[in-house]
Amino acid sequence: MTPDSIYFSPEATAFRERTRQFLRSNIAPRLDTWEAERRIPRETWKLLAGEGLLGLHYPIAYGGRELPFFHSVAYLEELGRLGNGGFRGAMSVHSYMATAYLHLAGDHSQKTAYLKPAVEGDMIAALAITEPQAGSDVSSLACTARAVGDGYVIRGTKAFVTNGMQADFMVTAVRMADGPASGSGNLSLFVLDPRSPGVTRTPVEKLGWHCSDTATVRLDDVLVDRTSLLGRKNSGFLWIMKAFQLERIAAAVLAIGEIDRALELARRHTGERQVFGRALADHQVVRHRLAELMSHTEAARQLAYHAAWLYSRGTLAMSECAMAKLRATELAVEVAGQCLQLFGGHGYLADSPVAGLFRDTRLATIAGGASEIMREVIADTDL
Ligand SMILES: Cc1cc2nc3c(=O)[nH]c(=O)nc-3n(C[C@H](O)[C@H](O)[C@H](O)COP(=O)(O)OP(=O)(O)OC[C@H]3O[C@@H](n4cnc5c(N)ncnc54)[C@H](O)[C@@H]3O)c2cc1C
Missing domain, CATH: 1.10.540.10 (Acyl-CoA dehydrogenase/oxidase, N-terminal domain)
Structure with a gap:
């Protein structure tokens, strides 16, 4: 920096x-x-x-x-x-x-x-968009809200809800039951109290991200009143697409921070670890590998900053946000793997900080829009 x-x-x-x-x-x-x-x-x-x-x-x-x-x-x-x-x-x-x-x-x-x-x-706060059968394809959400009296009854299951066990409210994407069973035109957002009757939260165990609670949330005819509807009825998809920009910038910048941490650990370790009579970092192949990773990191960082700058000016920057997320999160996975290699067997121990990074960065190319979805967004951009 x-x-x-x-x-x-x-x-x-x-x-x-x-x-x-x-x-x-x-x-x-x-x-x-x-x-x-x-x-x-x-x-x-x-x-x-x-x-x-x-x-x-x-x-x-x-x-x-x-x-x-x-x-x-x-x-x-x-x-x-x-x-x-x-x-x-x-x-x-x-x-x-x-x-x-x-x-x-x-x-x-x-x-x-x-x-x-x-x-x-x-x-x-928690956000519940993903469902067991619908993640990347938001237009196939199946959780429904049916108008009843002065409110709505919500039914369905939400998957992978971060903070889901502890949350005091959950912004929830649902399909309005008076519209078609698929497509993006009749999605709406509700703020839901996860302590309401009919809500069952179950924690899920994960490969990493251990301190963060992640829940499957079942909604069995959960009654909400009209004031729980966020924005206009059927405007959910629009808000989701708008909010994805910020989500992707955040994912990119967080990944850059994780890369900095991995490189910091690797540089310290290779400076101290002696192999064949000299520090690991004194072997040219190691120095050059680190130099390559540092250069890629700087490029990814500047792309993330550029996307953030466009966003901060109110510019619609779907493609730049997707590029920033794709580049930074894929690099984080690569850097974490390379850094673990530089730590040798010590890197593979369960309590090693690079092992933690190796596990945790792996999610970044999946959550908040998988890399393949980022490539789709980018490929759809007019040049
Ligand atoms: C720990 C954790 C926390 C999460 N937190 C939240 C949260 O708080 N709120 C929330 O709503 N969701 C959350 N998610 C869900 C996450 O956003 C989804 O897992 C992600 O969007 C991918 O959806 P999916 O898992 O259903 O994979 P799928 O949509 O089934 O996709 C599987 C894989 O197929 C590939 N793929 C998908 N579409 C295409 C395509 N068009 N072309 C080529 N390949 C494709 C991708 O590699 C993708 O990873 C979380 C997930 C995890 C694991």
Whole structure:
């Protein structure tokens, strides 16, 4: 990271330094325990909220700090740099995915009821779009909302809901039962209380991201009132496509932070580890491998910043966001693998930090839009 940047103001750079120190002092020492316990304590959201980190880009009126978007970019990069996928997943879903829909589509009373307490760390947010039979293909969602009296009855199953076990509200994408059984024209978004009668949450075990809770959420005729509808009826697909831009920028920037962490670990290790009478880093093949990875990282970082800059100016940048996510997350998987190789057998031990990165980065090319979907978006772009 160069200190002089066209993207980061001196204030944003100073904010990054403060945030890095805060995360290193208050979060990093606890991550191994949370990983082993398969949980992030609820008070952690409050701790981050105390630093303003849960609402950097949200309006002051709803508890946010209304800071320029590159403060968020700095925060997300530092979050990734902690090197723990579950923690960064839980926090980024809360602040840049689930609550994004309230910001985009919510009315004043919905923002007051959900966005503000989420920004202040008093409520945990989750986003439920994916279903067991529908992930990449959002237009095939099957969970339905049927109008009954003054409200709706929701029925279906949501899969892979990050923060799903702890969440106080869940932004949920559903198909309106009075429309067709497939396609994107009759999707709507609801804010749902996961403690309502008819909701069953079941945790799922994963390869990595251990401290982050992930749930399957069954919705058996869950009654919600009309005020739970976010935005207009049948406008869900539009909001999802809009919010995907931010989600993909966040995924790209988080991945860059994770890559920085992996390279930092690899450079330290190769500087210390002696093989055949010299440091590993003194073998030209190792130096050159690291130099290659560092160069690719810088290119991916600049692409992510460019996408973030377009987004911050309100430009529709679907393709750039997809390119940034594709490049950064694929690189994160590659770098984590290469760094594990440089650690040798020590890298393969369960408690090795590069093993954690190897497991956790693997998800990034799948969640929030798989690499194949990113390529589809890019390929569809007019030149
Ligand atoms: C730990 C974790 C946390 C998650 N958190 C959330 C969350 O909070 N909220 C939420 O809604 N979802 C969440 N997800 C779901 C995630 O976004 C989906 O897994 C992802 O969108 C892919 O959907 P799928 O798993 O159904 O895979 P599928 O759609 O079945 O795709 C399987 C694979 O097929 C390939 N593929 C798909 N489409 C195409 C195509 N057109 N051409 C070529 N290849 C293709 C891709 O490689 C893809 O990975 C989470 C997932 C995990 C594992």
